[in-house]
Amino acid sequence: xxxxxxxxxxxxxxxxxxxxxxxxxxxxxxxxxxxxxxxxxxxxxxxxxxxxxxxxxxxxxxxxxxxxxxxxxxxxxxxxxxxxxxxxxxxxxxxxxxxxxxxxxxxxxxxxxxxxxxxxxx
Numbered sequence: 001x002x003x004x005x006x007x008x009x010x011x012x013x014x015x016x017x018x019x020x021x022x023x024x025x026x027x028x029x030x031x032x033x034x035x036x037x038x039x040x041x042x043x044x045x046x047x048x049x050x051x052x053x054x055x056x057x058x059x060x061x062x063x064x065x066x067x068x069x070x071x072x073x074x075x076x077x078x079x080x081x082x083x084x085x086x087x088x089x090x091x092x093x094x095x096x097x098x099x100x101x102x103x104x105x106x107x108x109x110x111x112x113x114x115x116x117x118x119x120x121x122x
Contacts, residue, residue: 036060037062
């Protein structure tokens, strides 16, 4: 089975929580292919913590999402800015080669009959 992790680029908590999951999947079955997509900082952190794992983990450092946008100086969501951020992100999907490259990479893995995707956006 192939596993694809799309890790939020907001803070390091999402990446930190995924490291033991990725390692467990890697240890449990030598045939599992694992794909980790996040931004370069989180990708380097994950890679550093999984340095003992072999080449069955592929990293991509181009994934970013707008996340929750708060009003200045408080924890209230700025709905208008958030909507603009999401709209901008969605528009980029139409022309983003990164997502097409993700699909090509997943199809090129040995076993494409099953892919389990994990996304940590919340």
